[in-house]
Amino acid sequence: xxxxRDAHVDxxxxxxxxxxxxxxxxxxxxxxxxxxxxxxxxxxDPATHPGVTIEEVSVPGPDGAxxxxxxxxADGAAKGALLHVHGGGGVMGLPEMDAxxxxxxxxxxxxxxxxxxxxxxxxxxxxxxxxxxxxxxAWLASQAGQFGxxxxxxxxIGESAGGGFAAALALLARDRGSISFACQVLIxxxxxxxxxxxxxxxxxxxxxxxxxxxDADGFAWGCMLGASTGDAxxxxxxxxxxxxxxxxxxxxxxxxxxxxxxLAYASRLLAAGISTEAHLYPGAFHGFDRMGEAAVSQRFNxxxxxxLKRHLG
Numbered sequence: 616x617x618x619x620r621d622a623h624v625d626x627x628x629x630x631x632x633x634x635x636x637x638x639x640x641x642x643x644x645x646x647x648x649x650x651x652x653x654x655x656x657x658x659x660d661p662a663t664h665p666g667v668t669i670e671e672v673s674v675p676g677p678d679g680a681x682x683x684x685x686x687x688x689a690d691g692a693a694k695g696a697l698l699h700v701h702g703g704g705g706v707m708g709l710p711e712m713d714a715x716x717x718x719x720x721x722x723x724x725x726x727x728x729x730x731x732x733x734x735x736x737x738x739x740x741x742x743x744x745x746x747x748x749x750x751x752x753a754w755l756a757s758q759a760g761q762f763g764x765x766x767x768x769x770x771x772i773g774e775s776a777g778g779g780f781a782a783a784l785a786l787l788a789r790d791r792g793s794i795s796f797a798c799q800v801l802i803x804x805x806x807x808x809x810x811x812x813x814x815x816x817x818x819x820x821x822x823x824x825x826x827x828x829x830d831a832d833g834f835a836w837g838c839m840l841g842a843s844t845g846d847a848x849x850x851x852x853x854x855x856x857x858x859x860x861x862x863x864x865x866x867x868x869x870x871x872x873x874x875x876x877x878l879a880y881a882s883r884l885l886a887a888g889i890s891t892e893a894h895l896y897p898g899a900f901h902g903f904d905r906m907g908e909a910a911v912s913q914r915f916n917x918x919x920x921x922x923l924k925r926h927l928g
Contacts, residue, residue: 623821623870625898627909632825632900640704640831649707656711659718666690667721669714674754677746678734684710686717686728692763694725695770695797695927698752700784702775704805704827704835705736705744713774724923727762729755733780737838741849744839748784752794768927770798770861775827775901776835778804782851782880789859790847796861798926800919803867803901806876807852808845809833813875823872825900832872852876857887864892864922866915868899894918 624632638644658669668687673680687693699717701708710730717728733747752771759766773781778801788794807813809832823829840849848854863884867877874895881893896903896911904912 621824623898624825624900625903625909625911627911628899628903628906631903631906635826640706641834645706652703652707652709652712656709656714658711658714664718664722667718669718672729674729674731674751676750678743681747681750682732683751684714684717684730684732686714686721686730687762688721688725688727693727694764695727695768695923696755696759696762696764697726697728697800697923697927698748698755698769698771698781698784699728699730700733700748700771700773700777700780701730702773702777703735704831705741705776705780705839706835707735708776720920720923723920724927726768726923726927727755727764736835737841740841741839741843741845745780745783745787745849748780749787749793752784752788752796756794765928767795768797769795770800770923770927771796772800772802773804774802776805776839778802779806779849779851782806783848785860786848786851786854786857798862798864798922799860800864800922801866801877801880802904802919803871803873804851804865804877804880805832805835805873806850806880807873808836808840808850811850811853812873813852813879819875821870822874823870823901825870827872827901829872852880857884857889860884860887860889862890862892862926864894864919866894866896866918868896868901868903868911870898870900872901892918892922 672685731751734743771781785799865881884891
């Protein structure tokens, strides 16, 4: 375990860095990263969350049945609903990895949460993952009567690449007129492809040093987009028109590789007339909220819950 020395990092977050493997992400190491995520993605014991049920469901997807995890209040109708999109750079991850957070969100908000096991790149480049998420969101919207939530209280939430997919899904749903989202929650979202990021115009040597760096980001975008440069909704930062999108919550640490892109996107949303709540957390890097005991993570969680309760009832 390496000792991390970075005067910019919140000292309470250092244990998270010291426990993170210092291994580059590339084609050779990707299988190992995927396997490690599967090993760590264990659902919590049901006895620890009696107020929340977790079940695996299959919903109609663009390429057959789509596996999802469904989190529901155990005591009756949901107050609202969230489509959750997991992170992992679009190349790894699965819905189980965020089970603890989703359980906590159900407990705190009374919402039902659906988290799709979307297809991963490079085996399935864009738009496979986004179309999977769109299918999951459309199914969740169709189940408002079944789960008891008002149809107008459906939001989308995601972290990292999942935040990028959530932003792209809000754009796609607007353009198709398919899903009416009440809000979009973008947690340190991955919004801009390499070379197009806001930081490309000014060097900031403090960002992207921990957890997710430029090399990992370039590899992941290359896998997701392949030879393509994207389309009207992906990467979201390249979208020409942000008008007509749902209210947004954007959260990012000041040391995150994505900090300038995320704040630039928040500014563009505001300019387009979209109600936008942006939070910048000092001393925080990518994935900082995994260190739940840290005061900065607790501030983030409080901000997140406040936004969700206001927008999803």
